[in-house]
Amino acid sequence: MTSLIVLTFLPLITFIITMPALEHPISIRLPQGKADELPNKKANVVTLDVEGKAYLNNRVISLEDLERTLGNMSAEDPNVTVLVRGDERLEYGKVVQVMKILYKVRITRMALVTLSE
Numbered sequence: 001m002t003s004l005i006v007l008t009f010l011p012l013i014t015f016i017i018t019m020p021a022l023e024h025p026i027s028i029r030l031p032q033g034k035a036d037e038l039p040n041k042k043a044n045v046v047t048l049d050v051e052g053k054a055y056l057n058n059r060v061i062s063l064e065d066l067e068r069t070l071g072n073m074s075a076e077d078p079n080v081t082v083l084v085r086g087d088e089r090l091e092y093g094k095v096v097q098v099m100k101i102l103y104k105v106r107i108t109r110m111a112l113v114t115l116s117e
Contacts, residue, residue, distance in 0.1 A: 043081040044073065045113075050087040052094045063097060071105040081109040 046066065047055040054061050056069060073080045082102060086095045095112075102110050 043083045044070075045083045045085060046098055048084075048086040048090055048094050048098065050089045052090060054098065063101065066098070067101045067105060070101060070107060074105045074107050078106075079109060080107060081111075082107050083111050083113050085113040 045055075045057055047058070049055070054063055054066055056066055061069065070080075070082065084095065084098055084102075086098075099110075
Protein backbone atom coordinates (compact mmCIF):
# COMPACT_ATOMS: atom_id res chain seq x y z
CA MET A 1 0.00 0.00 0.00
CA THR A 2 2.88 2.38 0.77
CA SER A 3 4.41 1.99 -2.67
CA LEU A 4 1.05 2.80 -4.26
CA ILE A 5 0.88 6.06 -2.31
CA VAL A 6 4.45 6.89 -3.32
CA LEU A 7 3.60 6.22 -6.97
CA THR A 8 0.62 8.52 -6.67
CA PHE A 9 2.37 11.43 -4.99
CA LEU A 10 5.71 11.32 -6.82
CA PRO A 11 4.29 12.54 -10.18
CA LEU A 12 2.19 15.12 -8.35
CA ILE A 13 5.22 16.56 -6.54
CA THR A 14 7.22 16.55 -9.77
CA PHE A 15 4.43 18.45 -11.51
CA ILE A 16 4.20 21.01 -8.70
CA ILE A 17 7.96 21.65 -8.81
CA THR A 18 8.23 21.96 -12.61
CA MET A 19 5.05 23.96 -13.32
CA PRO A 20 6.52 27.42 -12.55
CA ALA A 21 9.43 26.69 -14.90
CA LEU A 22 7.01 25.76 -17.67
CA GLU A 23 5.06 29.02 -17.35
CA HIS A 24 8.11 31.29 -17.73
CA PRO A 25 11.11 29.25 -18.87
CA ILE A 26 13.15 32.34 -19.79
CA SER A 27 15.12 33.38 -16.75
CA ILE A 28 15.01 37.13 -16.22
CA ARG A 29 15.16 39.42 -13.21
CA LEU A 30 12.06 41.62 -13.23
CA PRO A 31 12.23 45.12 -11.79
CA GLN A 32 10.22 45.84 -8.67
CA GLY A 33 7.37 48.28 -8.67
CA LYS A 34 3.90 49.00 -7.40
CA ALA A 35 1.21 47.85 -9.82
CA ASP A 36 -2.27 46.41 -10.09
CA GLU A 37 -2.90 42.69 -10.40
CA LEU A 38 -2.71 41.27 -13.92
CA PRO A 39 -5.99 40.24 -15.51
CA ASN A 40 -6.82 36.55 -15.76
CA LYS A 41 -7.49 36.89 -19.49
CA LYS A 42 -5.09 35.01 -21.77
CA ALA A 43 -2.37 37.43 -22.85
CA ASN A 44 0.57 37.23 -25.21
CA VAL A 45 3.89 37.73 -23.46
CA VAL A 46 6.88 39.54 -24.95
CA THR A 47 10.03 38.83 -22.93
CA LEU A 48 13.37 40.62 -23.26
CA ASP A 49 16.29 38.88 -21.60
CA VAL A 50 19.45 40.53 -20.26
CA GLU A 51 21.17 40.09 -23.65
CA GLY A 52 18.32 41.89 -25.46
CA LYS A 53 16.91 38.80 -27.18
CA ALA A 54 13.16 39.00 -27.72
CA TYR A 55 10.72 36.17 -27.13
CA LEU A 56 7.03 36.01 -28.00
CA ASN A 57 5.19 33.48 -25.86
CA ASN A 58 8.51 31.81 -24.94
CA ARG A 59 9.77 31.52 -28.54
CA VAL A 60 12.78 33.48 -29.80
CA ILE A 61 11.74 36.11 -32.35
CA SER A 62 13.43 39.02 -34.13
CA LEU A 63 12.00 42.50 -33.68
CA GLU A 64 10.97 42.56 -37.36
CA ASP A 65 9.06 39.28 -37.00
CA LEU A 66 7.63 40.49 -33.69
CA GLU A 67 6.19 43.55 -35.43
CA ARG A 68 4.70 41.43 -38.22
CA THR A 69 3.25 38.82 -35.84
CA LEU A 70 1.77 41.37 -33.44
CA GLY A 71 0.37 43.31 -36.39
CA ASN A 72 -1.44 40.18 -37.58
CA MET A 73 -2.73 39.50 -34.06
CA SER A 74 -3.98 43.08 -33.74
CA ALA A 75 -5.72 42.89 -37.12
CA GLU A 76 -7.50 39.67 -36.10
CA ASP A 77 -8.43 40.88 -32.60
CA PRO A 78 -8.29 44.62 -31.80
CA ASN A 79 -8.51 43.75 -28.07
CA VAL A 80 -5.41 41.54 -28.05
CA THR A 81 -3.48 41.88 -24.79
CA VAL A 82 0.33 41.94 -24.57
CA LEU A 83 2.43 41.75 -21.41
CA VAL A 84 6.02 42.99 -21.66
CA ARG A 85 8.56 41.33 -19.36
CA GLY A 86 11.99 42.96 -19.44
CA ASP A 87 15.04 42.07 -17.37
CA GLU A 88 15.88 44.94 -15.02
CA ARG A 89 19.53 44.84 -16.17
CA LEU A 90 18.48 45.39 -19.79
CA GLU A 91 19.26 48.62 -21.59
CA TYR A 92 16.15 50.84 -21.42
CA GLY A 93 16.20 51.45 -25.18
CA LYS A 94 15.37 47.80 -25.89
CA VAL A 95 12.10 48.06 -23.94
CA VAL A 96 11.32 51.31 -25.77
CA GLN A 97 11.81 49.52 -29.11
CA VAL A 98 9.16 46.96 -28.13
CA MET A 99 6.84 49.72 -26.92
CA LYS A 100 7.23 51.49 -30.29
CA ILE A 101 6.29 48.25 -32.06
CA LEU A 102 3.17 47.91 -29.89
CA TYR A 103 2.23 51.51 -30.69
CA LYS A 104 2.90 51.05 -34.41
CA VAL A 105 0.66 47.97 -34.69
CA ARG A 106 -2.01 49.70 -32.56
CA ILE A 107 -2.02 47.39 -29.59
CA THR A 108 -3.67 49.39 -26.81
CA ARG A 109 -4.02 46.67 -24.18
CA MET A 110 -0.54 46.20 -22.81
CA ALA A 111 1.26 46.18 -19.49
CA LEU A 112 4.83 46.17 -18.22
CA VAL A 113 5.30 43.27 -15.81
CA THR A 114 7.11 43.96 -12.52
CA LEU A 115 7.52 42.17 -9.21
CA SER A 116 5.54 43.63 -6.34
CA GLU A 117 7.57 45.61 -3.83
